[in-house]
Amino acid sequence: MAQLLDGRSLAKVVNAETKQRVAALTDRHITPGIAVIMVGDDPASMIYTRNKEKKARQLGIKSVLKHYPIEIDQASLMNEIAALNNDDSIDAIMIQKPLPKQLNETELIDAIDPAKDADGFHPLNVGKLFDNQTGPYPVSCTPRGIMRILRHYQIPLSGARAVVIGRSILVGKPIAALLTNADATVTLTNRHTKDLKKLTREADILVVAAGITHLIDQADVKPGATVIDVGMHRLDNGKLTGDVDFDDVEPVAGHITPVPGGVGPMTIASLMAQTVDLAEWRRNG
Numbered sequence: 490m491a492q493l494l495d496g497r498s499l500a501k502v503v504n505a506e507t508k509q510r511v512a513a514l515t516d517r518h519i520t521p522g523i524a525v526i527m528v529g530d531d532p533a534s535m536i537y538t539r540n541k542e543k544k545a546r547q548l549g550i551k552s553v554l555k556h557y558p559i560e561i562d563q564a565s566l567m568n569e570i571a572a573l574n575n576d577d578s579i580d581a582i583m584i585q586k587p588l589p590k591q592l593n594e595t596e597l598i599d600a601i602d603p604a605k606d607a608d609g610f611h612p613l614n615v616g617k618l619f620d621n622q623t624g625p626y627p628v629s630c631t632p633r634g635i636m637r638i639l640r641h642y643q644i645p646l647s648g649a650r651a652v653v654i655g656r657s658i659l660v661g662k663p664i665a666a667l668l669t670n671a672d673a674t675v676t677l678t679n680r681h682t683k684d685l686k687k688l689t690r691e692a693d694i695l696v697v698a699a700g701i702t703h704l705i706d707q708a709d710v711k712p713g714a715t716v717i718d719v720g721m722h723r724l725d726n727g728k729l730t731g732d733v734d735f736d737d738v739e740p741v742a743g744h745i746t747p748v749p750g751g752v753g754p755m756t757i758a759s760l761m762a763q764t765v766d767l768a769e770w771r772r773n774g
């Protein structure tokens with residue numbers, strides 16, 4: 490039976506730390522601020538942005554939601570980003586994914602001041618991560634949360650064989666870089682990877698961010714492995730589940746994240762912590 494990697498409980502610890510750091514900034518008359526740009530009415534994104542606003546308020550972080558209709562044009566968003574870059578009360582800017590197809594996401598992300606890059610998606614920050622620079626610089630919040638989980642539960646990384654499924658800039662690429670920087674031996678896979686399940690069966694650490702419900706079952710997992718499930722899918726019965734068939738895999742894994750209550754809560758906690766990081770870095774000069 491696996492040990493549960495409880496992201497919900499750990500997120501509470503991270504949020505308590507963040508609240509203390511906000512209080513220390515408030516003593517210096519500084520209120521950290523985050524702006525979230527959201528386009529359209531994707532129901533899941535609406536929930537996530539609302540949860541972010543609520544969490545920010547609880548922690549004493551100023552939160553601004555810039556919500557635009559789905560038909561917004563590129564130029565208007567570029568103007569909004571320029572205004573937020575110049576707004577001294579805003580330390581962190583993020584663009585909620587997914588964006589509608591008519592928008593050039595790369596151009597928008599490149600326009601964010603790298604010092605206000607809440608998601609760590611700006612190429613300057615991605616470059617620093619892949620160069621394993623000492624920092625400080627922001628990194629994508631889900632991978633940041635995963636690394637905190639691995640550290641908290643003392644999962645050995647140096648020399649471990651890690652397999653990452655999915656190569657997005659949101660999860661796959663940055664978690665592969667972070668694990669590589671921690672001296673794991675990382676295989677980053679994608680939908681064209683041949684014999685994927687042969688690779689997963691050799692993994693000491695398996696990170697699944699494929700977006701495919703129950704892609705991974707017991708036969709795909711090395712006994713004792715650490716399994717991190719980044720997927721999130723709503724079943725017909727209304728329940729949430731992941732890319733990993735939890736009930737099937739849990740008896741053989743060494744450690745496993747649940748869905749819900751694993752990686753998800755750590756994403757928002759990491760975003761709040763990163764907002765305070767950005768405020769400290771920018772305002773300490």
Ligand SMILES: Nc1nc2c(c(=O)[nH]1)N[C@@H](CN(C=O)c1ccc(C(=O)N[C@@H](CCC(=O)O)C(=O)O)cc1)CN2
Pocket residue numbers: 536537583584585586587608630631659721729748749750751752753754755756757
């Ligand atoms: N610009 C970004 N866009 C998106 C990101 C991101 O990090 N940056 N991540 C996801 C969405 N996301 C945050 O934005 C997110 C998703 C899920 C959760 C979460 O807490 N999930 C809960 C379940 C929630 C539910 O009941 O519906 C859990 O897993 O326990 C937090 C944040 C895509 N877009």
